[in-house]
Amino acid sequence: MTIESTGQNAILLEGDGPVAILTLNRPAARNAIDDDMRAELMAALDRVARTDSIKALVVTGAGKGFCAGGDVKSMQARLSVPPGEVALNGWRRQQRTHHAVSMLHALPKPTIAAVNGAATGLGCDVALCCDFIIASEAARFAMSYILRGLIPDGGGMYFLPRRVGLARAKELIWTGRTVEPEEALRLGMIDRVTRAETLLDDARAWAAELGRGAPGALALSKGILDATFEHSVEDVFAQGSQAQAICYSSREHQESVAAFLEGVAKRRAAKGGDAS
CATH class of the missing domain: 3.90.226.10 (2-enoyl-CoA Hydratase; Chain A, domain 1)
Known part of the structure; x- marks a missing residue:
């Protein structure tokens, strides 16, 4: 483009x-x-x-x-x-x-x-x-x-x-x-x-x-990091909790977890059911 x-x-x-x-x-x-x-x-x-x-x-x-x-x-x-x-x-x-x-x-x-x-x-x-x-x-x-x-x-x-x-x-x-x-x-x-x-x-x-990472997670972490020096550790934890809650609901996170679990299942199947 x-x-x-x-x-x-x-x-x-x-x-x-x-x-x-x-x-x-x-x-x-x-x-x-x-x-x-x-x-x-x-x-x-x-x-x-x-x-x-x-x-x-x-x-x-x-x-x-x-x-x-x-x-x-x-x-x-x-x-x-x-x-x-x-x-x-x-x-x-x-x-x-x-x-x-x-x-x-x-x-x-x-x-x-x-x-x-x-x-x-x-x-x-x-x-x-x-x-x-x-x-x-x-x-x-x-x-x-x-x-x-x-x-x-x-x-x-x-x-x-x-x-x-x-x-x-x-x-x-x-x-x-x-x-x-x-x-x-x-x-x-x-x-x-x-x-x-x-x-x-x-x-x-x-x-x-x-720029390869999930856009939402990148934008949220950038906003928190840019203000890190102005906030206490408690503030950063609080903002991080809110941002992570948003990330949990994102398409990128859900697709990544699904792909990870699918990979685990395939590896287990290939080993005859043994845990990887």
């Missing part, structure tokens, strides 16, 4: 099988995210969530960069409004950004960021909000907000400490320095490094492997 492009093609969504590829497609702007692109991104993510044949999602960038963060023109527009409107307009834009990042983070399917070049500012946040990150040797990561007098506003202050620890996250955010792939791998900021020419193939193969 091939999924048609969305909107004005700032986001490309393509797939042929269980893995969809979402491409940030503004290469001339290093895939910087503006208002239109953000709207297309949310529409694409909604389509992925509602398409049962898609089992996993790979996010990458067109051209030489992954995502350079927020679009400069949007920054200029934000500062050009009357002083009394700056805060409210900025708050509204933040809400839309947070909604887009939250949709990607909470997608009930495995997500992999295939980082092909620079991932800076909001672009770094987008990569971090995915379940996993695989980077080519050309990738670069930077929480560059501080260099613009800003704080990370795309979820980086939540996602980064969970990957590298609080002290290291502070250092990366407060310096805004660039991190190359091997250091990012060593810090736990990313999960794998591969060659540029095999990046998408490697990401697609990994995504296919991650």
Whole structure:
């Protein structure tokens, strides 16, 4: 199955099988995210969530960069409004950004960021909000907000400490320095490094492997795991009990148990009734 492009093609969504590829497609702007692109991104993510044949999602960038963060023109527009409107307009834009990042983070399917070049500012946040990150040797990561007098506003202050620890996250955010792939791998900021020419193939193969499990069990466990640090063990047990009750009634579980019992019966019959 091939999924048609969305909107004005700032986001490309393509797939042929269980893995969809979402491409940030503004290469001339290093895939910087503006208002239109953000709207297309949310529409694409909604389509992925509602398409049962898609089992996993790979996010990458067109051209030489992954995502350079927020679009400069949007920054200029934000500062050009009357002083009394700056805060409210900025708050509204933040809400839309947070909604887009939250949709990607909470997608009930495995997500992999295939980082092909620079991932800076909001672009770094987008990569971090995915379940996993695989980077080519050309990738670069930077929480560059501080260099613009800003704080990370795309979820980086939540996602980064969970990957590298609080002290290291502070250092990366407060310096805004660039991190190359091997250091990012060593810090736990990313999960794998591969060659540029095999990046998408490697990401697609990994995504296919991650998406093979029962969709319901995967979605339920992802939701619980993503909030594990915020909950007590009792909360996790309680949520797990509820999720397991749902799994018990699923078609995948019932078919799996039936196939297992059928296999046991056949093995016993082959051994003349002896227990296996």
